[in-house]
Amino acid sequence: MPQSALGRARDLWAGLARVPVAFPASGDVTVVVSPGSSLCPPGWTGVVALDGAILATVPAAGLVEPVRSALLGLGAADLARLPAHLPALDVLGPATLAYLDTADFTRHHLPAPDIPGPTTPGHLAAAPVTAGVERLPVDHPAIRALLSSVPEEEAAESGLEEIGSAAYAVREGGDAIAAAGFRPWLDTAAHVSVLTAPRYRGRGLARLAASAAVADALATGLLPQWRARPEPSRRVARALGFREYGAQISLRLQPQASAAPR
Structure with a gap:
Protein backbone atom coordinates (compact mmCIF):
# COMPACT_ATOMS: atom_id res chain seq x y z
CA MET A 1 0.00 0.00 0.00
CA PRO A 2 1.49 3.39 -0.97
CA GLN A 3 2.71 5.49 1.93
CA SER A 4 0.52 8.50 2.75
CA ALA A 5 1.64 12.07 2.11
CA LEU A 6 2.00 12.59 5.86
CA GLY A 7 4.15 9.49 6.26
CA ARG A 8 6.40 10.56 3.41
CA ALA A 9 6.65 14.06 4.90
CA ARG A 10 7.75 12.63 8.24
CA ASP A 11 10.48 10.59 6.53
CA LEU A 12 11.53 13.62 4.50
CA TRP A 13 12.12 15.85 7.52
CA ALA A 14 13.85 13.08 9.46
CA GLY A 15 16.23 12.74 6.50
CA LEU A 16 16.78 16.51 6.38
CA ALA A 17 17.90 16.41 10.03
CA ARG A 18 21.13 14.88 8.63
CA VAL A 19 21.62 12.60 11.66
CA PRO A 20 20.04 9.20 12.36
CA VAL A 21 16.61 10.02 13.80
CA ALA A 22 12.98 9.04 13.28
CA PHE A 23 10.20 11.59 13.30
CA PRO A 24 8.50 11.24 16.70
CA ALA A 25 5.00 9.94 17.27
CA SER A 26 2.10 12.34 17.74
CA GLY A 27 2.37 14.17 21.05
CA ASP A 28 6.15 13.65 21.36
CA VAL A 29 9.09 16.06 21.00
CA THR A 30 12.53 14.97 19.76
CA VAL A 31 15.52 17.32 19.84
CA VAL A 32 18.83 16.19 18.35
CA VAL A 33 22.24 17.77 17.85
CA SER A 34 22.98 18.29 14.16
CA PRO A 35 25.31 21.13 13.10
CA GLY A 36 24.71 20.16 9.47
CA SER A 37 20.92 20.06 9.70
CA SER A 38 18.90 21.07 6.65
CA LEU A 39 15.92 22.02 8.79
CA CYS A 40 17.43 25.49 9.14
CA PRO A 41 20.38 27.70 8.12
CA PRO A 42 23.83 26.58 9.40
CA GLY A 43 24.27 27.22 13.11
CA TRP A 44 20.57 27.75 13.70
CA THR A 45 17.90 25.72 15.48
CA GLY A 46 15.29 24.15 13.21
CA VAL A 47 11.84 23.04 14.34
CA VAL A 48 9.26 21.09 12.34
CA ALA A 49 5.82 20.19 13.69
CA LEU A 50 3.75 17.60 11.86
CA ASP A 51 0.46 16.12 13.01
CA GLY A 52 1.02 16.85 16.71
CA ALA A 53 4.68 15.76 16.82
CA ILE A 54 7.79 17.95 16.82
CA LEU A 55 11.31 17.29 15.53
CA ALA A 56 14.01 19.87 16.25
CA THR A 57 17.71 20.09 15.48
CA VAL A 58 20.19 22.24 17.41
CA PRO A 59 23.81 23.06 16.57
CA ALA A 60 25.22 22.28 20.04
CA ALA A 61 24.45 19.89 22.89
CA GLY A 62 23.90 22.73 25.36
CA LEU A 63 20.76 23.76 23.48
CA VAL A 64 18.98 20.40 23.62
CA GLU A 65 17.27 20.76 26.99
CA PRO A 66 16.33 24.47 26.69
CA VAL A 67 14.79 23.88 23.27
CA ARG A 68 13.00 20.72 24.35
CA SER A 69 11.63 22.49 27.43
CA ALA A 70 10.35 25.37 25.33
CA LEU A 71 8.68 23.00 22.84
CA LEU A 72 6.83 20.79 25.32
CA GLY A 73 3.11 21.36 25.03
CA LEU A 74 3.36 23.38 21.83
CA GLY A 75 1.66 22.48 18.56
CA ALA A 76 2.11 23.68 15.00
CA ALA A 77 -0.20 26.63 15.60
CA ASP A 78 1.92 27.71 18.59
CA LEU A 79 5.32 27.93 16.88
CA ALA A 80 4.94 31.69 16.41
CA ARG A 81 5.19 31.99 20.19
CA LEU A 82 8.41 29.98 20.43
CA PRO A 83 10.80 32.97 20.14
CA ALA A 84 9.21 34.40 23.30
CA HIS A 85 10.41 31.34 25.25
CA LEU A 86 13.98 31.27 23.92
CA PRO A 87 16.66 33.99 23.50
CA ALA A 88 16.33 34.26 19.73
CA LEU A 89 18.67 36.62 17.89
CA ASP A 90 16.89 36.05 14.58
CA VAL A 91 13.85 34.11 13.36
CA LEU A 92 12.64 32.71 10.03
CA GLY A 93 8.98 31.72 9.92
CA PRO A 94 6.87 30.11 11.02
CA ALA A 95 5.53 28.81 7.73
CA THR A 96 2.81 26.24 7.27
CA LEU A 97 3.66 22.88 5.71
CA ALA A 98 1.09 21.36 3.37
CA TYR A 99 1.27 18.13 1.36
CA LEU A 100 -0.74 16.51 -1.37
CA ASP A 101 -1.84 12.93 -1.92
CA PHE A 242 -3.06 20.34 -0.34
CA ARG A 243 -3.65 19.64 3.34
CA GLU A 244 -1.87 21.58 6.06
CA TYR A 245 -0.21 19.08 8.39
CA GLY A 246 2.12 21.34 10.36
CA ALA A 247 4.60 24.18 10.38
CA GLN A 248 8.31 25.00 10.38
CA ILE A 249 10.36 27.68 12.14
CA SER A 250 14.09 28.42 12.36
CA LEU A 251 15.78 30.37 15.15
CA ARG A 252 19.29 31.70 15.66
CA LEU A 253 19.77 31.35 19.41
CA GLN A 254 22.29 32.68 21.85
CA PRO A 255 24.82 29.91 22.63
CA GLN A 256 23.72 29.57 26.25
CA ALA A 257 20.00 29.57 25.59
CA SER A 258 17.55 28.81 28.35
CA ALA A 259 13.81 28.48 28.14
CA ALA A 260 11.81 31.36 29.59
CA PRO A 261 9.14 30.53 32.16
CA ARG A 262 5.62 30.31 30.75
Whole structure:
Protein backbone atom coordinates (compact mmCIF):
# COMPACT_ATOMS: atom_id res chain seq x y z
CA MET A 1 0.00 0.00 0.00
CA PRO A 2 1.49 3.39 -0.97
CA GLN A 3 2.71 5.49 1.93
CA SER A 4 0.52 8.50 2.75
CA ALA A 5 1.64 12.07 2.11
CA LEU A 6 2.00 12.59 5.86
CA GLY A 7 4.15 9.49 6.26
CA ARG A 8 6.40 10.56 3.41
CA ALA A 9 6.65 14.06 4.90
CA ARG A 10 7.75 12.63 8.24
CA ASP A 11 10.48 10.59 6.53
CA LEU A 12 11.53 13.62 4.50
CA TRP A 13 12.12 15.85 7.52
CA ALA A 14 13.85 13.08 9.46
CA GLY A 15 16.23 12.74 6.50
CA LEU A 16 16.78 16.51 6.38
CA ALA A 17 17.90 16.41 10.03
CA ARG A 18 21.13 14.88 8.63
CA VAL A 19 21.62 12.60 11.66
CA PRO A 20 20.04 9.20 12.36
CA VAL A 21 16.61 10.02 13.80
CA ALA A 22 12.98 9.04 13.28
CA PHE A 23 10.20 11.59 13.30
CA PRO A 24 8.50 11.24 16.70
CA ALA A 25 5.00 9.94 17.27
CA SER A 26 2.10 12.34 17.74
CA GLY A 27 2.37 14.17 21.05
CA ASP A 28 6.15 13.65 21.36
CA VAL A 29 9.09 16.06 21.00
CA THR A 30 12.53 14.97 19.76
CA VAL A 31 15.52 17.32 19.84
CA VAL A 32 18.83 16.19 18.35
CA VAL A 33 22.24 17.77 17.85
CA SER A 34 22.98 18.29 14.16
CA PRO A 35 25.31 21.13 13.10
CA GLY A 36 24.71 20.16 9.47
CA SER A 37 20.92 20.06 9.70
CA SER A 38 18.90 21.07 6.65
CA LEU A 39 15.92 22.02 8.79
CA CYS A 40 17.43 25.49 9.14
CA PRO A 41 20.38 27.70 8.12
CA PRO A 42 23.83 26.58 9.40
CA GLY A 43 24.27 27.22 13.11
CA TRP A 44 20.57 27.75 13.70
CA THR A 45 17.90 25.72 15.48
CA GLY A 46 15.29 24.15 13.21
CA VAL A 47 11.84 23.04 14.34
CA VAL A 48 9.26 21.09 12.34
CA ALA A 49 5.82 20.19 13.69
CA LEU A 50 3.75 17.60 11.86
CA ASP A 51 0.46 16.12 13.01
CA GLY A 52 1.02 16.85 16.71
CA ALA A 53 4.68 15.76 16.82
CA ILE A 54 7.79 17.95 16.82
CA LEU A 55 11.31 17.29 15.53
CA ALA A 56 14.01 19.87 16.25
CA THR A 57 17.71 20.09 15.48
CA VAL A 58 20.19 22.24 17.41
CA PRO A 59 23.81 23.06 16.57
CA ALA A 60 25.22 22.28 20.04
CA ALA A 61 24.45 19.89 22.89
CA GLY A 62 23.90 22.73 25.36
CA LEU A 63 20.76 23.76 23.48
CA VAL A 64 18.98 20.40 23.62
CA GLU A 65 17.27 20.76 26.99
CA PRO A 66 16.33 24.47 26.69
CA VAL A 67 14.79 23.88 23.27
CA ARG A 68 13.00 20.72 24.35
CA SER A 69 11.63 22.49 27.43
CA ALA A 70 10.35 25.37 25.33
CA LEU A 71 8.68 23.00 22.84
CA LEU A 72 6.83 20.79 25.32
CA GLY A 73 3.11 21.36 25.03
CA LEU A 74 3.36 23.38 21.83
CA GLY A 75 1.66 22.48 18.56
CA ALA A 76 2.11 23.68 15.00
CA ALA A 77 -0.20 26.63 15.60
CA ASP A 78 1.92 27.71 18.59
CA LEU A 79 5.32 27.93 16.88
CA ALA A 80 4.94 31.69 16.41
CA ARG A 81 5.19 31.99 20.19
CA LEU A 82 8.41 29.98 20.43
CA PRO A 83 10.80 32.97 20.14
CA ALA A 84 9.21 34.40 23.30
CA HIS A 85 10.41 31.34 25.25
CA LEU A 86 13.98 31.27 23.92
CA PRO A 87 16.66 33.99 23.50
CA ALA A 88 16.33 34.26 19.73
CA LEU A 89 18.67 36.62 17.89
CA ASP A 90 16.89 36.05 14.58
CA VAL A 91 13.85 34.11 13.36
CA LEU A 92 12.64 32.71 10.03
CA GLY A 93 8.98 31.72 9.92
CA PRO A 94 6.87 30.11 11.02
CA ALA A 95 5.53 28.81 7.73
CA THR A 96 2.81 26.24 7.27
CA LEU A 97 3.66 22.88 5.71
CA ALA A 98 1.09 21.36 3.37
CA TYR A 99 1.27 18.13 1.36
CA LEU A 100 -0.74 16.51 -1.37
CA ASP A 101 -1.84 12.93 -1.92
CA THR A 102 -2.49 12.08 -5.56
CA ALA A 103 -6.14 11.32 -4.89
CA ASP A 104 -6.69 14.83 -3.46
CA PHE A 105 -5.21 16.72 -6.40
CA THR A 106 -7.60 19.18 -8.04
CA ARG A 107 -6.17 20.24 -11.38
CA HIS A 108 -7.00 23.72 -12.63
CA HIS A 109 -7.52 24.86 -16.20
CA LEU A 110 -8.35 28.30 -17.52
CA PRO A 111 -10.51 28.80 -20.60
CA ALA A 112 -8.31 29.94 -23.48
CA PRO A 113 -10.31 33.16 -24.19
CA ASP A 114 -9.51 34.52 -20.70
CA ILE A 115 -5.71 34.38 -21.12
CA PRO A 116 -4.47 34.60 -24.70
CA GLY A 117 -1.61 32.37 -25.77
CA PRO A 118 1.81 33.76 -26.70
CA THR A 119 1.85 36.06 -29.68
CA THR A 120 5.61 36.60 -29.93
CA PRO A 121 7.32 34.13 -32.28
CA GLY A 122 10.68 32.49 -31.69
CA HIS A 123 10.14 30.84 -28.29
CA LEU A 124 11.36 27.42 -29.39
CA ALA A 125 11.65 26.08 -25.81
CA ALA A 126 7.98 26.73 -25.15
CA ALA A 127 5.72 23.68 -25.36
CA PRO A 128 2.02 23.81 -24.39
CA VAL A 129 1.25 21.83 -21.25
CA THR A 130 -2.40 22.71 -20.60
CA ALA A 131 -4.71 25.54 -21.61
CA GLY A 132 -2.95 28.83 -20.99
CA VAL A 133 0.29 27.31 -19.63
CA GLU A 134 3.68 26.89 -21.28
CA ARG A 135 6.71 24.91 -20.17
CA LEU A 136 9.78 27.15 -20.18
CA PRO A 137 13.36 26.85 -18.91
CA VAL A 138 13.80 28.73 -15.64
CA ASP A 139 16.43 30.97 -17.27
CA HIS A 140 14.04 31.99 -20.04
CA PRO A 141 13.93 35.80 -20.47
CA ALA A 142 10.20 35.85 -19.70
CA ILE A 143 10.79 34.14 -16.33
CA ARG A 144 13.68 36.45 -15.50
CA ALA A 145 11.47 39.44 -16.34
CA LEU A 146 8.72 38.14 -14.06
CA LEU A 147 11.18 37.81 -11.18
CA SER A 148 12.42 41.33 -11.84
CA SER A 149 8.86 42.71 -11.71
CA VAL A 150 8.64 42.22 -7.93
CA PRO A 151 10.85 43.39 -5.05
CA GLU A 152 13.97 41.29 -4.48
CA GLU A 153 12.68 40.02 -1.14
CA GLU A 154 9.41 38.85 -2.71
CA ALA A 155 11.26 37.11 -5.54
CA ALA A 156 13.43 35.29 -2.99
CA GLU A 157 10.38 34.36 -0.90
CA SER A 158 8.73 32.79 -3.96
CA GLY A 159 11.70 30.45 -4.47
CA LEU A 160 11.14 30.48 -8.22
CA GLU A 161 14.82 31.14 -8.98
CA GLU A 162 15.77 27.92 -7.14
CA ILE A 163 13.52 25.45 -8.93
CA GLY A 164 15.06 22.39 -10.56
CA SER A 165 12.05 21.65 -12.75
CA ALA A 166 10.88 23.54 -15.79
CA ALA A 167 8.95 26.75 -15.16
CA TYR A 168 5.24 26.45 -15.93
CA ALA A 169 4.23 29.88 -17.13
CA VAL A 170 1.00 31.66 -17.93
CA ARG A 171 1.78 34.24 -20.59
CA GLU A 172 0.00 37.21 -22.05
CA GLY A 173 1.66 38.17 -25.28
CA GLY A 174 5.31 37.41 -24.73
CA ASP A 175 5.25 38.19 -21.00
CA ALA A 176 5.11 35.61 -18.23
CA ILE A 177 2.45 36.90 -15.86
CA ALA A 178 2.55 33.88 -13.51
CA ALA A 179 4.91 30.94 -13.18
CA ALA A 180 5.49 27.93 -10.96
CA GLY A 181 7.90 25.04 -10.60
CA PHE A 182 9.46 22.86 -7.96
CA ARG A 183 12.79 21.97 -6.39
CA PRO A 184 13.34 18.27 -5.58
CA TRP A 185 14.25 17.56 -1.94
CA LEU A 186 16.10 14.29 -1.23
CA ASP A 187 14.54 12.77 -4.36
CA THR A 188 11.39 12.54 -2.24
CA ALA A 189 9.53 15.85 -2.25
CA ALA A 190 8.81 18.53 -4.80
CA HIS A 191 8.99 21.89 -3.04
CA VAL A 192 6.58 24.04 -5.05
CA SER A 193 7.28 27.69 -5.85
CA VAL A 194 4.90 30.13 -7.54
CA LEU A 195 4.89 33.82 -8.43
CA THR A 196 2.32 36.07 -10.10
CA ALA A 197 3.01 39.54 -11.49
CA PRO A 198 1.44 42.10 -9.13
CA ARG A 199 -1.13 43.58 -11.49
CA TYR A 200 -2.42 40.15 -12.52
CA ARG A 201 -3.14 38.82 -9.05
CA GLY A 202 -6.60 37.72 -7.98
CA ARG A 203 -7.39 36.05 -11.32
CA GLY A 204 -6.54 32.44 -10.41
CA LEU A 205 -3.29 32.41 -12.36
CA ALA A 206 -1.21 31.08 -9.45
CA ARG A 207 -3.54 28.07 -9.25
CA LEU A 208 -3.22 27.52 -12.98
CA ALA A 209 0.59 27.64 -13.05
CA ALA A 210 1.02 25.68 -9.83
CA SER A 211 -1.44 23.03 -11.05
CA ALA A 212 0.84 22.24 -14.00
CA ALA A 213 3.91 22.10 -11.75
CA VAL A 214 2.17 19.79 -9.26
CA ALA A 215 1.00 17.49 -12.07
CA ASP A 216 4.61 17.22 -13.24
CA ALA A 217 5.82 16.43 -9.71
CA LEU A 218 3.20 13.73 -9.22
CA ALA A 219 4.01 12.21 -12.60
CA THR A 220 7.63 11.76 -11.49
CA GLY A 221 6.62 10.16 -8.18
CA LEU A 222 7.54 13.11 -5.96
CA LEU A 223 5.58 14.34 -2.94
CA PRO A 224 4.30 17.88 -3.58
CA GLN A 225 5.15 20.19 -0.68
CA TRP A 226 3.78 23.71 -0.17
CA ARG A 227 5.46 25.89 2.45
CA ALA A 228 3.86 29.29 2.96
CA ARG A 229 3.27 32.16 5.34
CA PRO A 230 0.82 34.52 3.55
CA GLU A 231 -2.82 33.47 3.56
CA PRO A 232 -3.28 34.04 -0.22
CA SER A 233 -0.56 31.45 -0.90
CA ARG A 234 -2.18 29.03 1.52
CA ARG A 235 -5.51 29.48 -0.26
CA VAL A 236 -3.90 28.53 -3.56
CA ALA A 237 -2.54 25.35 -1.98
CA ARG A 238 -5.90 24.40 -0.50
CA ALA A 239 -7.59 24.96 -3.88
CA LEU A 240 -5.22 22.39 -5.40
CA GLY A 241 -6.00 19.83 -2.70
CA PHE A 242 -3.06 20.34 -0.34
CA ARG A 243 -3.65 19.64 3.34
CA GLU A 244 -1.87 21.58 6.06
CA TYR A 245 -0.21 19.08 8.39
CA GLY A 246 2.12 21.34 10.36
CA ALA A 247 4.60 24.18 10.38
CA GLN A 248 8.31 25.00 10.38
CA ILE A 249 10.36 27.68 12.14
CA SER A 250 14.09 28.42 12.36
CA LEU A 251 15.78 30.37 15.15
CA ARG A 252 19.29 31.70 15.66
CA LEU A 253 19.77 31.35 19.41
CA GLN A 254 22.29 32.68 21.85
CA PRO A 255 24.82 29.91 22.63
CA GLN A 256 23.72 29.57 26.25
CA ALA A 257 20.00 29.57 25.59
CA SER A 258 17.55 28.81 28.35
CA ALA A 259 13.81 28.48 28.14
CA ALA A 260 11.81 31.36 29.59
CA PRO A 261 9.14 30.53 32.16
CA ARG A 262 5.62 30.31 30.75
